[in-house]
Amino acid sequence: MRLVLFAGMILCAFLGAGSGAQAARAGHSAPAFSLPSASGKSASLDALKGQVVLVDFWASWCAPCRESFPFLNRMQRQYGAQGLHILGINVDEKRVDATRFLAKIPAQFSVLYDAAGETPKAYDLKVMPSSYLIGRDGKIRLVHQGFKAKDQAALEAAIASVLREKS
Amino acid sequence: MRIVRHLFALSLLALALNGCATTEVKAWEKSALAKPSMAFDGNVLEARFADHTFQSKEGARGNGAVGGGGCGCN
Numbered sequence: 001m002r003l004v005l006f007a008g009m010i011l012c013a014f015l016g017a018g019s020g021a022q023a024a025r026a027g028h029s030a031p032a033f034s035l036p037s038a039s040g041k042s043a044s045l046d047a048l049k050g051q052v053v054l055v056d057f058w059a060s061w062c063a064p065c066r067e068s069f070p071f072l073n074r075m076q077r078q079y080g081a082q083g084l085h086i087l088g089i090n091v092d093e094k095r096v097d098a099t100r101f102l103a104k105i106p107a108q109f110s111v112l113y114d115a116a117g118e119t120p121k122a123y124d125l126k127v128m129p130s131s132y133l134i135g136r137d138g139k140i141r142l143v144h145q146g147f148k149a150k151d152q153a154a155l156e157a158a159i160a161s162v163l164r165e166k167s
Numbered sequence: 168m169r170i171v172r173h174l175f176a177l178s179l180l181a182l183a184l185n186g187c188a189t190t191e192v193k194a195w196e197k198s199a200l201a202k203p204s205m206a207f208d209g210n211v212l213e214a215r216f217a218d219h220t221f222q223s224k225e226g227a228r229g230n231g232a233v234g235g236g237g238c239g240c241n
Contacts (some may be wrong), residue, residue, distance in 0.1 A: 128195060
């Protein structure tokens, strides 16, 4: 009797752990979002349909994010004219942390704020930072987890190839 | 009567355990955990040095991270 109860209890504990959002994977539609920028004006993914979008989740406390910013800036500079739009979504709980970070390492791309964490939840974020390359049709082409200096060439190649796709 | 009381206590415990299973710190919620003060070792260099000494004394190279021989060389 006691054993049965114990087994049931364990089962209960495991059942609670399973549920989660559907993963945002390559080939799937990118979950929509509308988030405020520093000026308070909100930007949405829908408004950028027809452009290639790189959604990058970052935070002030995340060390690889710091390394990724110069790369992202370069990508925006280099490929902006071809239709690349980088959206850096900040997930800091306190806005000041993000502001302080940006004062040291400026972003030359759009920065949006999601302190509530709804967007990373919708994208089922596993690793900080993560970036999602979204094609002109709104479908995710590539999910890149983490950021290392040696990842740059592959990421740039992926961005360039998605930009070459016919709309 | 006693069994009912046991059942009640166990279901309470099950509920509590269920709570543990659902609270998971997500990747974007780790700002507090990312602070240097949250590290196990306060000083990275010091920890690495202590680890090196420990490894050579113990003769168990690689015990701290990836697998390796136990020859004690190096």
